Amino acid sequence: MSHKLHIGKLCIIGVGLIGGSVARALRECNCVDSIVGAGRQLENLKRAEDLGVIDAYSLDLAKAVEDADIVLVAVPLGAMQRVFEQIKPHLSSHTIVTDVGSAKQSVMAAAENVFGELPATFVPGHPIAGTEKSGVEASVAELFRHRRVILTPHAKTDKMALAKVRQLWQACGAQVMEMEAVHHDAVLAATSHLPHMLAYALVDTLARMDDSQEIFDYAAGGFRDFTRIASSDPVMWHDICLANREQLVKVMRAFSDDLHRLCDAMEQGDGEFLKTTFTRAKNARDKFCG
């Protein structure tokens, strides 16, 4: 078994920031013969072809996946099941299917709904990379370099399929790890989905105030950094919230309780509690984020 990745035909369904960046990265390392993009927006696919991100495109998913060695599904979480339904009749038995969804249990449930059981050739994945930007114009070959990709294989996942998807991400410069889907969803709820909710809710809270123009005028540099992720794509985050709602609601309600505890401490003048909390947080931040 060669460790050098070679893909004959790669089909990328959803050529946006993530799909486009995978295409650019694999093209750069010359490990794919042809990349066919697919999706619902003709303009976007044309743009991707013009940018040299993909070799060809099709609005017809049946054609797009035909003879593909790997199908990478990089559509919003809310569109996963529909895509699975459309490609199901056209997949050959050896075609590997993988995805990039930010919540894994929901994607796996969608696949189960469509295929009856999780196909051995289906390798669920999630690259922990991205920016607040979206669209193929924002795609770059370096997006995954030194970033983590989490694969959440299931009991019946084919070992060769898993190895191939692992190689694909390694070729993009990523560090690949495996995890149970439920654990992935809990970890991402805490580290990514919760912060996005806080940023969205903060900006929205301020925007709804009477003097919001003035409010934003007085926001200092820290505010800009803090709220950058509130510029993320609302539809994508709507999908993530609904897909990972169980884990996200749990961590959000716990966080809200923590806020009330801080308020209680302020009202009771419990300075020790405040100092202890802030010091513990500062130490953790300095230790983990350098």
Next chain:
Amino acid sequence: MSHKLHIGKLCIIGVGLIGGSVARALRECNCVDSIVGAGRQLENLKRAEDLGVIDAYSLDLAKAVEDADIVLVAVPLGAMQRVFEQIKPHLSSHTIVTDVGSAKQSVMAAAENVFGELPATFVPGHPIAGTEKSGVEASVAELFRHRRVILTPHAKTDKMALAKVRQLWQACGAQVMEMEAVHHDAVLAATSHLPHMLAYALVDTLARMDDSQEIFDYAAGGFRDFTRIASSDPVMWHDICLANREQLVKVMRAFSDDLHRLCDAMEQGDGEFLKTTFTRAKNARDKFCG
């Protein structure tokens, strides 16, 4: 009346990030004859003198404020009243006193406690600038350039004193505005104090989880930006929380309600509510923060 600022002797009590940066900025524009630093930490004052930030220093506040034209009090909020008490007997009638506290009502209350009424020569102020770093080593002359400084003069504030403090900040490159103290405290609670509480609480929530090491390992780039302000000085933020607790608790509890509303929407599958909220936030963020 000349528009060119000239200060004979400037006394800076508390030569940290803010006090040190004011000293550096005023030195750069040659508008001060001598800068005397004061404080409680000998090592820090020595370091400030070694760095050329101040000309001289004294641990004795009586000596430090003697013959000063302006006394800039740049100590943590919790130390303001003590400093006012110590300098009160040694201030001449023409010495202007100003401060840099992040909450204004509490500083003005402290001054009232000490002086009986707010002195005409007292000009409360707050530069909206800073980083998550602290200490004189982090001070830079450019810290206030193009930043806002809010002055919250009271009914009896002397017009000449106000003009002089305004000039001081303009000489540092800042844009100076005036505001009622209560309004200042409400605006800052929303735009600065609340985000700091969210960042501290988020990092602390994650740090207290069983698998915190792993949790932080999977945090992506957005998390780093989002939590940068959780590296801020815990004692300073303890002081701010207690000083501005009324406004801060109000906006924190309202924010917590907003989080619960988002959770409710997720549990009810109310996608429209999520999309509307995220879109409104994204539009506000893109509009106000560019």
